[in-house]
Amino acid sequence: MHHTGIEKVVYGVEDIKSAVKFWRDFGLESIEEDGSHAVFAAQNGATIEVFPCDDPDLPPPPSVDAQSTVREVTFGVRTSDDLASLKDKLSAADALTKEADGTLHASDPLGFGFAFRLAQCEPIKPDSIETNVPGNIKRLNQRGQKFDRATPLIMSHIVYVTDDLETHKNFYIDTLGFKLTDSYPGRGYFMRCADANNHHNLFLLDPGKGKRSFHHLAFELGSIHELFGGGNNMTRNGWETMIGPGRHPVSSCYFWYFKNPCGGAAEYDFDSDVVDDNWQPRQWESTPENFAEWCLGEGMGEALLHKQIQNG
Numbered sequence: 472m473h474h475t476g477i478e479k480v481v482y483g484v485e486d487i488k489s490a491v492k493f494w495r496d497f498g499l500e501s502i503e504e505d506g507s508h509a510v511f512a513a514q515n516g517a518t519i520e521v522f523p524c525d526d527p528d529l530p531p532p533p534s535v536d537a538q539s540t541v542r543e544v545t546f547g548v549r550t551s552d553d554l555a556s557l558k559d560k561l562s563a564a565d566a567l568t569k570e571a572d573g574t575l576h577a578s579d580p581l582g583f584g585f586a587f588r589l590a591q592c593e594p595i596k597p598d599s600i601e602t603n604v605p606g607n608i609k610r611l612n613q614r615g616q617k618f619d620r621a622t623p624l625i626m627s628h629i630v631y632v633t634d635d636l637e638t639h640k641n642f643y644i645d646t647l648g649f650k651l652t653d654s655y656p657g658r659g660y661f662m663r664c665a666d667a668n669n670h671h672n673l674f675l676l677d678p679g680k681g682k683r684s685f686h687h688l689a690f691e692l693g694s695i696h697e698l699f700g701g702g703n704n705m706t707r708n709g710w711e712t713m714i715g716p717g718r719h720p721v722s723s724c725y726f727w728y729f730k731n732p733c734g735g736a737a738e739y740d741f742d743s744d745v746v747d748d749n750w751q752p753r754q755w756e757s758t759p760e761n762f763a764e765w766c767l768g769e770g771m772g773e774a775l776l777h778k779q780i781q782n783g
């Protein structure tokens with residue numbers, strides 16, 4: 472299987488106006504806005520689409536608890552043979568549908584909507600950020616770049632809270648061909664699309680509360696300066712930090728999460744691990760310290776970490 476990563480995420484939302492402002496401030500490019508529907512894009516062409524949550528054409532949410540939430544994530548595949556193979560594997564899946572261009576829509580065993588289409592996102596070649604290290608000077612007589620906002624490069628991963636972790640994980644790995652990158656055994660699994668090099672494109676987490684929901688969607692940025700500039704811009708615009716900035720030991724990235732009126736959170740990341748089939752998956756102990764080696768946000772330190780993880 473040659474799936475390549477996240478191409479599109481569809482939300483059903485209660486407040487389109489707030490959703491539009493959020494994604495504009497977050498730094499995505501506005502592609503289409505008509506008051507009842509909006510499309511935004513990251514630099515590689517991956518899109519966010521928002522619709523009213525009562526739109527009858529939207530896939531159903533996995534739980535009725537949240538009105539505003541993700542309804543479907545679309546992953547790219549390299550070839551039409553990949554789509555044909557997936558169609559065979561999914562023949563028993565709930566409500567499998569196929570569009571004229573071959574795009575497949577279905578839902579996983581826990582009711583989270585997903586799709587596969589021929590990959591449309593473009594490879595990106597961002598400008599490199601030159602950094603000065605004593606003995607390794609890359610920026611002589613040049614001031615460093617200041618970022619007033621972020622412009623996310625790609626959508627890297629989506630995270631679901633699940634109440635049947637093994638069934639959920641086995642479906643993505645055994646049926647859809649995702650690969651395990653790292654894990655909190657019995658608690659969470661980090662998985663990537665087979666032909667993607669992101670540390671994870673999907674993380675399934677079971678906090679043990681018997682709930683299933685969308686948790687967050689993550690975007691990669693081009694520098695730590697952009698992460699702080701983007702986070703500051705979101706804060707200036709009134710968006711509330713969920714947690715961050717900070718740094719994850721698993722995947723090694725700097726992060727900053729913002730509460731999203733579309734549901735869950737949206738995460739800025741920088742300097743995540745990039746992996747291929749030579750990567751050695753590791754089993755991590757599920758501790759607050761393995762969620763964040765440090766972080767700021769509503770407070771600081773271990774008490775905040777425990778609170779965030781308990782809240783799922």
Ligand SMILES: [Fe+2]
Binds near residue numbers: 628630687
């Ligand atoms: Fe994340």
